[in-house]
Amino acid sequence: xxxxxxxxxxxxxxxxxxxxxxxxxxxxxxxxxxxxxxxxxxxxxxxxxxxxxxxxxxxxxxxxxxxxxxxxxxxxxxxxxxxxxxxxxxxxxxxxxxxxxxxxxxxxxxxxxxxxxxxxxxxxxxxxxxxxxxxxx
Amino acid sequence: xxxxxxxxxxxxxxxxxxxxxxxxxxxxxxxxxxxxxxxxxxxxxxxxxxxxxxxxxxxxxxxxxxxxxxxxxxxxxxxxxxxxxxxxxxxxxxxxxxxxxxxxxxxxxxxxxxxxxxxxxxxxxxxxxxxxxxxxxxxxxxxxx
Numbered sequence: 001x002x003x004x005x006x007x008x009x010x011x012x013x014x015x016x017x018x019x020x021x022x023x024x025x026x027x028x029x030x031x032x033x034x035x036x037x038x039x040x041x042x043x044x045x046x047x048x049x050x051x052x053x054x055x056x057x058x059x060x061x062x063x064x065x066x067x068x069x070x071x072x073x074x075x076x077x078x079x080x081x082x083x084x085x086x087x088x089x090x091x092x093x094x095x096x097x098x099x100x101x102x103x104x105x106x107x108x109x110x111x112x113x114x115x116x117x118x119x120x121x122x123x124x125x126x127x128x129x130x131x132x133x134x135x136x137x
Numbered sequence: 138x139x140x141x142x143x144x145x146x147x148x149x150x151x152x153x154x155x156x157x158x159x160x161x162x163x164x165x166x167x168x169x170x171x172x173x174x175x176x177x178x179x180x181x182x183x184x185x186x187x188x189x190x191x192x193x194x195x196x197x198x199x200x201x202x203x204x205x206x207x208x209x210x211x212x213x214x215x216x217x218x219x220x221x222x223x224x225x226x227x228x229x230x231x232x233x234x235x236x237x238x239x240x241x242x243x244x245x246x247x248x249x250x251x252x253x254x255x256x257x258x259x260x261x262x263x264x265x266x267x268x269x270x271x272x273x274x275x276x277x278x279x280x281x282x
Contacts, residue, residue, distance in 0.1 A: 034234035041227050047220050049235055051193035051262040080184040087178040088193050115195030115262015
């Protein structure tokens with residue numbers, strides 16, 4: 001889109017401000033990675049697709065009862081690249097899960113392999129399955 | 138009139154709207170469709186010397202990946218193994234969003250792509266394919282005598 005008139009100085013300043021606002025807005029934007037969550041008797045296993053994410057760009061945070069997965073992909077793109085078709089428009093991933101209290105958050109193990117994160121959250125000792133005896137009267 | 142006989146389905150309407158939006162933004166729809174929501178997701182770009190294709194295919198065994206270039210068509214095919222337990226009766230699947238199974242995506246390369254100069258590498262779940270453009274089609278500055 002081209003305009004014949006060049007924007008005046010104040011307009012330009014406004015545009016620059018607007019651009020900055022946009023930047024901060026987009027810096028928070030993140031893709032929601034698809035996940036699989038499987039529960040068995042010992043705990044919960046989570047798989048998340050994080051293509052292009054290396055180990056040092058992956059952040060896992062547990063705060064009280066929320067688990068946050070944050071990651072950034074570091075693709076090496078040639079400088080002169082002009083994009084013609086984009087299906088993955090952002091290089092940042094974020095997803096938050098609420099954990100339940102029988103999960104042992106101190107013993108979470110994580111493995112990142114070929115862009116797939118595998119998290120294993122075991123259940124706390126006291127929450128392991130017990131068979132409840134039914135007393136016949 | 139026909140429409141008013143039926144109660145409006147909100148979700149179908151939203152679906153239609155979304156599709157129309159996508160089509161409006163996609164400036165060059167090809168006969169192979171819009172290709173959204175496929176696996177792997179593709180980003181395509183070009184530099185004056187190369188055509189760069191990024192296929193976001195995490196968790197795929199690199200040996201199962203197949204990249205073919207034939208008559209200007211680039212095919213990316215492979216298989217992603219299922220991570221879900223098959224025969225554990227006590228396991229419950231709470232969320233199942235990740236793609237599984239075989240996939241194949243085809244895209245048209247520009248005419249100046251050189252089928253003999255293709256490199257592909259797979260790292261951190263991203264397949265990067267780089268196709269050189271033929272030298273003759275690269276922009277040259279012609280000196281005026």
